[in-house]
Amino acid sequence: MRSIALFTLPVLLTALAVPVLAQKDKILEIQRDLALLQNDVRSMKSAMDEKFAGLSVLVQQSLDTANKSTTSLAILDKSLGDKLREQQTSLNAPVAGVNAKVDQMTTELALVKESVSELSELIKKLQGQLVEMNNAVRIINTPPPTPSAPTASSSGPPPGISSETLYTNAVQAKNAGQLDFAIEQFQQYLKFFPDATYVPNAQLNLGDVLMTQGRFDEAVQYFDAILEQHPDFPKAPDAQLKKGKALLNAGRRTDAVNEFRNLIKKKENSEQAFLAKQELKALGMPYAAPAAPAPKKKR
Structure with missing residues (x-):
């Protein structure tokens, strides 16, 4: 019986040692995977740092460009304002001259209207005088009726009057x-x-x-x-x-x-x-x- 027990003990130890060794290999594999993952994370962090650094440079360049554009616009606005003021100053004198001419023409037109009104009144008076003269001439030129000449009836108009x-x-x-x-x-x-x-x-x-x-x-x-x-x-x-x-x-x-x-x-x-x-x-x-x-x- 003792010999059987001695024979069985090494077999049991061998059987127990196999799972332990397998577990150790698994742990080592996990450790290797963790090391690789850490390396990947460090690589990604380094790449991200480089990209952020490049992006910061681009942002700074954009800010510099915007500042330069703002300065240029301010200079351009000032230049345009100066030009407009110069043009306004140069146009004030001609516009004032035109306004004076318009006022003068308005006054002259009022005088012309007054003259036309007076002329119209004079024409009306002349027309009235002409009517009187026409009537007088018509009466003078109308021969007096003779007993033998035919005359208009008492209810009719005078001869030659329409x-x-x-x-x-x-x-x-x-x-x-x-x-x-x-x-x-x-x-x-x-x-x-x-x-x-x-x-x-x-x-x-x-x-x-x-x-x-x-x-x-x-x-x-x-x-x-x-x-x-x-x-x-x-x-x-x-x-x-x-x-x-x-x-x-x-x-x-x-x-x-x-x-x-x-x-x-x-x-x-x-x-x-x-x-x-x-x-x-x-x-x-x-x-x-x-x-x-x-x-x-x-x-």
Whole structure:
């Protein structure tokens, strides 16, 4: 039995020694791997340090370039400012000269306008004198009628007088301020040519001239003639507005108010209706007539 035990002991020791040796080899292998890993880490750290150093150099170079650019921009801005100030200084004198020229031209233009206005007034006076001369010449050149010569009927115009001539003479006399002669010419036009084209115009002009002379009741008659005989005349609203003003100036306040109200009712959105409202407002009157009170019911 003892010999068997002695034989078994070395076998057991050998069996136990094999795992221990294998474990030691494993530890050595791990140590080698750790050493290699440490070497790799040191290599990476060294590479990173080199890259950071290069990046720092690039950043510093960029900062230097930016500082130089800022300095250059400041110098350029100062240079541009100086140039602009020089140009402004050099332009101030010519601009001041141009402004002076413009002021001078404005003054001269005002003088020219005044001269033109005076010339227009002179032309109007000359036109009036020319009308008078034409009428005088026409009367002189018209031969007196003889008993044997045919004459115009009592209801017809004088020989050689046309509707165009009468109307033109009347308008020119009105523009020249020859109001009495204008009234005479307009009245003859309406008498001898009641169906002519410019009858409503003549009535409107005649009413204007009469209002200028303060003959308001007579002016109302001609404005009425337009409204009654020519209701579609484009200037009929003007005639109605003028009629209201003539009535008001003649002291016929109630009639004037009614005329203004009728105009507003017929041409509510027209310029003449707006002016009629202004007249009523000045009189302190409403735009429309107040409604009549309802009749009381009998009990």
